[in-house]
Amino acid sequence: MGSDSALERTVEKIIHNTEEQILSNLKQALKSSQDALANSHVSLEQEYDRIISEGKKEAEKLEKQIIGNADLDSRNKQLVLIEESIEKVFDKAIKKIQDADRNSDYSKLISSMLEESIRTIGTPDIIIQTNSKDKSVVQSLLSKFSGATLSNDVIDCLGGIKVQSKDGTMKFDNTIDARLERLKPLIRKDIASKFGR
Structure with missing residues (x-):
């Protein structure tokens, strides 16, 4: 029985050492993951800020284009109305001249x-x-x-x-x-x- 008990102690010692080693590895992996997560969090925040900044710039650019197009469209419509009014005035003047x-x-x-x-x-x-x-x-x-x-x-x-x-x-x-x-x-x-x- 002595050899069984020695074998048991050896097995227990190996299991205990293996368990400690696994726990130590898990702790190191956890710490490494937490560090990587903390580092990636900073990197993600920077990426998020960059995306938001680019999105704002793009939105401002689109807003300027939309306003510019609306201004141009408005000016074109105004020019068309002015031209139509001028033609009406010319037509009336011609009619007056014909009847003079x-x-x-x-x-x-x-x-x-x-x-x-x-x-x-x-x-x-x-x-x-x-x-x-x-x-x-x-x-x-x-x-x-x-x-x-x-x-x-x-x-x-x-x-x-x-x-x-x-x-x-x-x-x-x-x-x-x-x-x-x-x-x-x-x-x-x-x-x-x-x-x-």
Whole structure:
């Protein structure tokens, strides 16, 4: 029995030593895991902060894009409305011009157009074309402009005149239509500037 008891003590001693070694290893593993967890916690917090920071930057960038697009869209809509309003004003002005009486004020306008045309072309020897409404007004002014003749051909315009030198080398469109087209960009610019555009 003595050898059984020695064997038992040896086995118990081996079990006890193994148990202590396993417990020691487990304690070391636990400590190592806790250290790794503590280190990873700091690393995770830094990663979390980085992700949040990048997310905020991206959100700010998207917000600026959205606001920028909304501003641009708003400005575009405002420009379209301004342009539509300008076109309505031009349409009303054209209608008024079409319906205007060919009175003494209108005759003065045609006279100044003739003077301007002669200066522009550089010769009083001109052929004048006009529409059917203005033909009698132009005819009544011819005596003031020696060298000027009225063409039998009528042109399609709101009013005013087209002139050319008798040799055909110089032409000048001084119709109300042409004057309006020359002024449209300036009028548009002036109106747009009043709206801060």
